Amino acid sequence: MLFEIEIPTRKEFELIDITSMINEKVKEAKVKEGIAVIFTRHTTTALFINENESGLVADVKEFFEKLVPKGEGYHHDRIDNNAHSHLRSIILNPSIAIPIKDGRLLLGTWQSVIFAELDGPRRRKIFVKICKC
Amino acid sequence: MLFEIEIPTRKEFELIDITSMINEKVKEAKVKEGIAVIFTRHTTTALFINENESGLVADVKEFFEKLVPKGEGYHHDRIDNNAHSHLRSIILNPSIAIPIKDGRLLLGTWQSVIFAELDGPRRRKIFVKICKC
Amino acid sequence: MLFEIEIPTRKEFELIDITSMINEKVKEAKVKEGIAVIFTRHTTTALFINENESGLVADVKEFFEKLVPKGEGYHHDRIDNNAHSHLRSIILNPSIAIPIKDGRLLLGTWQSVIFAELDGPRRRKIFVKICKC
Numbered sequence: 001m002l003f004e005i006e007i008p009t010r011k012e013f014e015l016i017d018i019t020s021m022i023n024e025k026v027k028e029a030k031v032k033e034g035i036a037v038i039f040t041r042h043t044t045t046a047l048f049i050n051e052n053e054s055g056l057v058a059d060v061k062e063f064f065e066k067l068v069p070k071g072e073g074y075h076h077d078r079i080d081n082n083a084h085s086h087l088r089s090i091i092l093n094p095s096i097a098i099p100i101k102d103g104r105l106l107l108g109t110w111q112s113v114i115f116a117e118l119d120g121p122r123r124r125k126i127f128v129k130i131c132k133c
Numbered sequence: 134m135l136f137e138i139e140i141p142t143r144k145e146f147e148l149i150d151i152t153s154m155i156n157e158k159v160k161e162a163k164v165k166e167g168i169a170v171i172f173t174r175h176t177t178t179a180l181f182i183n184e185n186e187s188g189l190v191a192d193v194k195e196f197f198e199k200l201v202p203k204g205e206g207y208h209h210d211r212i213d214n215n216a217h218s219h220l221r222s223i224i225l226n227p228s229i230a231i232p233i234k235d236g237r238l239l240l241g242t243w244q245s246v247i248f249a250e251l252d253g254p255r256r257r258k259i260f261v262k263i264c265k266c
Numbered sequence: 267m268l269f270e271i272e273i274p275t276r277k278e279f280e281l282i283d284i285t286s287m288i289n290e291k292v293k294e295a296k297v298k299e300g301i302a303v304i305f306t307r308h309t310t311t312a313l314f315i316n317e318n319e320s321g322l323v324a325d326v327k328e329f330f331e332k333l334v335p336k337g338e339g340y341h342h343d344r345i346d347n348n349a350h351s352h353l354r355s356i357i358l359n360p361s362i363a364i365p366i367k368d369g370r371l372l373l374g375t376w377q378s379v380i381f382a383e384l385d386g387p388r389r390r391k392i393f394v395k396i397c398k399c
Contacts, residue, residue, distance in 0.1 A: 002166065002232060002234060002239075033268065034266075034397070035303050035395055035397060037168050037230045037231075037232055039230070039231060039232055039239065040241075041239070041240065041241030041244060042241055042243070042244075043182075043183045043184045043241070043243045043244055048356050048360075049309075049360045049361075050309045050352055050355060050356050051309045051352060053342060053345065054341075055340070055341030055342040055343075055344060055345060055349070056340075056341070056342040056349060056352055058341045058342075059340045059341050059342050059349050059352070059353060060353065060356060063334070063353050067200075067333075068196070074188070074189075074192045075187075075188030075189070075191045075192050076186060076188040076189040076191075076192050077188075078188060079186065079188060083188070083189060083192050086183055086184060086189055086192075087192060087193065087196050089183060090181050090183050090193060090225070091224060091225075091357060092356070092357075093226065093359065094181075094182045094229070094244075095182075095229055095230050095231060096360070096361055097230050097303045097305070097361050097363050098303075098305060098361060099268060099303055099305050099393050099395035101268060106268075106305065106307070106393055107307065108306075108307030108308055108309070108391075110308070110309045111307060111308075111309055111360075125241075127232050127239055129168055129232035129266075131167070131168060131264065131266030131397065131399075132266060133264075133266065133300075133395075133397030133398060133399065135299065135365060135367055135372075167399075170301050170363045170364075170365055172363070172364060172365055172372065173374075174372070174373065174374030174375075174377060175374055175376070175377075176315075176316045176317045176374070176376045176377055200333075201329070207321070207322075207325045208320075208321030208322070208324045208325050209319060209321040209322040209324075209325050210321075211321060212319065212321060216321070216322060216325050219316055219317060219322055219325070220325060220326065220329050222316060223314050223316050223326060223358070224357060224358075226359065227314075227315045227362070227377075228315075228362055228363050228364060230363050258374075260365050260372055262301055262365035262399075264300070264301060264397065264399030265399060266397075266399065
């Protein structure tokens with residue numbers, strides 16, 4: 001089964017915990033054993049899995065702002081002022097595959113699925129594809 | 134179904150848009166709903182999804198050349214002069230899973246699948262595994 | 267089929283080749299054609315695919331120690347002294363999908379699946395989900 005989830009974002013750089021949204025779709029799909037492929041359709045967003053702790057969320061933002069600073073004379077900025085957002089997105093992931101067991105994502109205790117808005121605010125869409133296997 | 138695609142590369146660092154090659158295989162597989170797993174078999178190449186715009190392509194190259202400079206006294210360089218290529222490959226992805234709907238990859242408007250040659254030129258091979266689900 | 271593999275780690279930063287463990291599970295599953303999804307359940311570990319060469323292993327460690335230094339005044343360090351481990355894990359991957367053919371992972375000659383312990387030593391667990399398709 002395939003689900004589309006809309007994620008309205010509110011900031012330029014925003015990390016949103018989407019674990020519960022995905023678990024809801026896994027339940028709806030009624031797939032007991034399989035995998036979920038989470039996929040973002042945008043070139044200035046990304047997905048990753050880690051702990052949703054406010055200090056760490058701040059660290060992730062600060063780390064990427066330092067690693068790929070905004071407006072460093074990028075070529076792409078002549079067209080669209082967001083080369084840094086694309087580069088940050090390339091370092092992270094557009095898709096993640098997670099095993100499903102007993103109708104639930106097999107995430108560890110501290111793992112959340114995080115949607116990274118890297119050039120917001122915008123209305124974003126991700127896909128959750130659930131395969132029985 | 135499993136497909137092998139040969140990608141001859143022409144430069145040391147080259148970013149090649151392989152979206153149409155993969156979509157061709159998805160069509161050939163006649164899988165309407167499922168996922169495509171794209172996998173590169175080399176330790177000095179990678180795959181990512183982003184916008185194929187010439188300015189951005191130049192930015193990606195310059196960013197990685199600065200982030201992981203060539204010949205920085207790496208240990209692996211004693212054996213094979215390409216430690217920087219391996220390190221760049223590790224930061225990027227060797228495999229990407231993309232949902233398929235109505236016989237097509239569910240890519241967003243600006244998304245292309247990009248093959249990154251990080252130690253060319255060489256003859257490279259990737260696999261496209263298409264699963265119905 | 268779903269397998270759990272326990273990986274006891276012995277160092278703070280350790281790279282462990284788990285290719286043979288995964289190939290064993292692929293054999294046990296008796297799946298001839300399909301995909302394997304390898305998934306780590308921890309927020310301070312990661313998975314990547316590359317060459318298991320001792321010089322390169324040292325390069326990877328040194329690169330990440332320089333890219334994300336320990337104890338740089340991270341916010342998360344107030345709670346748990348391992349923000350650097352989380353950040354390194356976010357840059358790498360928690361999950362990898364690999365095609366299976368003739369009952370074996372379709373890895374290239376130089377490719378190994380590497381488990382990265384980024385905050386050890388600990389007892390870790392990964393999942394190997396094998397899908398026939």
